[in-house]
Amino acid sequence: MLKNNVSDHKLNVEAIIKNINTISLELKKMKELSQLLLCDLTLHFNNPEKTEDLNETEKNNPLFEKSELSDVSLAFNSFSV
Secondary structure (H helix, E strand, C coil), X not given: CHHHHHHHHHHHHHHHHHHHHHHHHHHHHHXXXXXXXXXXXXXXXXXXXXXXXXXXXXXXXXXCCCCCHHHCCCHHHHCCC
């Protein structure tokens, strides 16, 4: 029974580590996207006449695919504390 608890604990710790890594990757993507959006805002407010052409380009060729957190399944919910 003790071995079973140790192996369950190990699986839980591994699942938590995997979830932390997934969350970390999502946060990095969000940080990069927010930096690009901030650059776009800065460019737009400093040179509004030059950004009109860029708006059409971005609509036709988006920089990022939309990432939704619901796509990420967290293993943390699969076990009890």
